Amino acid sequence: MAGPLYLRVFFQHRPESCVRLGRRKSVRSTGKMALMKLLRERTHVVMIILVIAFVGLIGLEWGADMTGRGPGGQNAVGSINGESVSYEEMRFEVERQQEIDRQQQGGSVDEFRRREIINEVWDRRVNLTLLQQRIGQQDISVTDAEILEAIRTNPPEYIRQEEMFQTDGEFDQTKYLQALNDPAVEGWTFLEDQYRMLLPRQKLVSRVVSGARVTDLEVRQAFVNQNERLTARYLLFDPEDQAVEPESITDEDIAAYYSEHPEAFLEDDRVSLSYVMIPKQPSVADSQRVERQIDELYDQLADGADFETLARDFSEDTSNASEGGNLGFFGRNDMVPAFETAAFETPPGSISNPVKTEYGWHIIKVEETAVRDGEEQVRARHILLRTMTGQQTLSALNDQARQLQARAVESGLEEAVRSAGAMPDSFQVESTGFFADRPDGFIPGIGYLVGASSFAFASEPGEIGEVLESTSGFYxxxxxxxxxxxxxxxxxxxxRIRSILVRNGKMEQARLRGEEVRAGLAGVNLDALSGEMADRVATTDPITRQQAFIPQIGQDLNFIKGAFQLSETGELSEVVEGERGYYLIQLVEREPVDETTYEMVKENLKRQLLIQKQNQLYQEWLTRLREDAVIENNLRDFFAI
Structure with missing residues (x-):
């Protein structure tokens, strides 16, 4: 690709619903309408990332106006250094991101992801607003010539992928330039506007990361860290093998630890919620409806209807309905008891009476019985109708919740439950206990419930919230x-402190035992051990300094560091504190790096390290920018998070 890498633009998502332009014999024949249609489609539903080659962490929306001139509106969901962000702007961006997620996932967006999207959109808006403000402060601008050069040499990826600009499946720069120079092709103003917005940001970030440097020594060390390998033997001194009783920890010990480690027990503001959850359980009428439906299917089968056809048309077991309800062979104890009993009591070639299980109502057709591997088995099909909660039932449950809420507003939740009337047993007041606000909105005892966290931290003690609904019930x-x-x-x-002190005591005993064993080796290594102690010695597979996981050890940087401090075969380490306990480590073999490979990859590795350093510089700069900014976040006043 021609031009500097830092101007490349990539799609984060390119939905299938975007209609690709068909193959055409020439660019001129597309005319202005094709290009304008192409750009218009990308404006509405496609998000892309401007990837500045050395800074891959700056996200923005292609076609989105992030300068505060969005759909407009007066209700501010927040502000960044006094610059307001309207509710309409945020809602527009949130809904667009939700649509992108739906297209990516092929379904709905769950409650957790909806909350996540709102926070992501806000964070992106804050970052880009701060960038734009700093651009103004530093008086950064771009010339028409710079914009033209960017358009000519670095077209967006979605344009590069269009067949109208390709030859034999590859982007054809000649065709693209021909279209740029063709007065009959219009629509380029859109790209000009985008680059006029993007290039100042690129200039700003270039300044921020300009001080990043990578030395040859750093490249060499990075290659060694990634590729040098060793094998080690080790002996673990497991704290769980040590005896420290909780009763041995005195009140004085606990008080001393508490006073010496106050930072370990800091908590944010916490709230406790009392709640009633009315589950979305099927009613008697729902159950009776499904019984009538399963009886009707049974009657059709008794009159000669084809079992496989009815299973494909009506069965709600999605794992096998398309296969005519085929379950294959199964033995005893493979199915729930009621289903198993009916299946094994039904003669081959026959169908069972309707059978009720925890999954719903079934009709089973037994096709064959056999003894396989010494076990009696049947081969069968089934039709399943699940007992679902009907709309009338849901409406009635919602009414119950609203009536309870109205009484709770008057007298409190506990009293409202006591006076619930005909069905007091259906209402139970539960407690979350005290909890802090979590970014993901999770609440103990409740889980993820849209709106619950917002209510918890915006309400006053004793206040009753509106009825909230999840897939499982009304709250x-x-x-x-x-x-x-x-x-x-x-x-x-x-x-908690008692558990910490017990663990610390066990770790100390494990350390002392390790020191004792090492002293007993008197200048030799683990090979000199015998008996039960020798049986506990294990050997690693070859590991590197950047090993993410070591079998039988886990993730343990201290173990790796201790092992790579050994240089001579047979050398024994000092006692090393690891995640699971204390270790003695003995070097078995150390494999040097391949110098030929190093010469082949060092330039590419140097570029990677430069990108990492520049990313780090950018992130540190952006963090300072956010810390110094005055950011007001009122999202909870507008969104259920």
Whole structure:
């Protein structure tokens, strides 16, 4: 690809619904409408990433106006250094990202992802606004000549992939330039506007990362870290083999640890919720409806209807409905009891009476019985109708929740449940306990419930929330109390501290045992061990300094560091503290790096390290920019997160 890498533009997503332009004999024959259609399609639903080659972390939306001139509106969801972000702008971007997710996943967006999208869109808006503000402060601009050069040499990836600009499946620069120079082809103003927005950002980031350098020594060390390998023998001194009883930890020990480590018990603001969840369970009417449906199918089968056809048309077991309900062979204890009993009692070639299980209602057709591997088995098909909660039932449950909520507003949740009337047993007040606000919105006891976290941290104690709904039920919430940020009281963390001190005691005993064994080796290594101790010595597979996981050891950087400090075959380490306990490590073999390979890859490796350094510089700069900014976030006033 011609031109500097840092101007390349790639698609993050290119939905199938975007209609590709068909193959044409010449660019001129496409005319202005084809190009304008192409650009218009990409404006509405496609997100791309401007990948500045050395900074792969700056995201923006191709075709999105991130300068604050979006759809407009007066309700500010927040501000960045005094620059407001309207609700309409945020909603527009959130809905577009949700549509992109739906197209990528081929389905709906779940509650957790919806919350995640709102926060991602806000973070992206903050970052880009700060970039744009810094561009203005540094008076960064681009010339028409720079924009023209970028358009000529670095067209967006979606244009490069269009057949109208390709020859034999490859981008044809000549065709592209021909279209640029053809007065009959219009629509290039769109690209000009985008590059006029993107290039100043690229200039700013270039300044930020301009100080990044990579030395030959750093390249060499990175290659060694990635490729030098060794094999080691080791002996683990496991703290779980040591005896430290919780009762041995005194109150004085606990109090001393608490006073010496206050930072370990810092908590953010916490809230407790009381709640009632009314589950979306099928009603008696729902069950009766499914019974009538399964009876009707049974009658059709008794009158000679084809079992496989009915299974394909009506069975709600998606794993086999398309195969006519085929279950293949199965033995006893392979199915739930009621299903198994019916299947093994039904003669081959016959169908069972309707059978109810926890999954719904079944009709089973037994096709064959056989003894396979000494076990009696049957080959069968089935039709499953699940007992689903009907719309009338859902409406009734929703009404129950709203009635309970209305009573709770008047008298509190506990009293509202006590006076629930005809079905008091159906309502139980549960408690989340105190919890801090999590970025993902998870709440103990409830899980992910859109709107629950927003209510919890925006409400006052005793306040009742609106009825919230999830896939499993309807919720009525009450703010049951708050605890301000600070160090947790000793009584709340006493058990946690006791567990920590027991673990520390076991680790210390393991360390002392390791020191004792090493001293006993008196200048020799693990090969001198015998008996039970020798049986516990294990050997690693070849490992590198950057090994992510070592079998039987896990992720343990201290183990790797201790092993690579050994240089001579048979050399024994000092006692090394690892994640699982303490180790003695003995070098078995150290494999040097391949110098020929190093010469082949060092230039590419140097470029990779430069990108990493520049990414790090950019991220550190952006973090400082955010820390110094005045950012007001009112998302919870507008979105259910």
């Amino acid at each position: 009525v919430l009450e703010n049951a109390g708050e605890k301000p940020a600070g160090v947790l009281p000793l009584e709340e963390v006493e058990l």
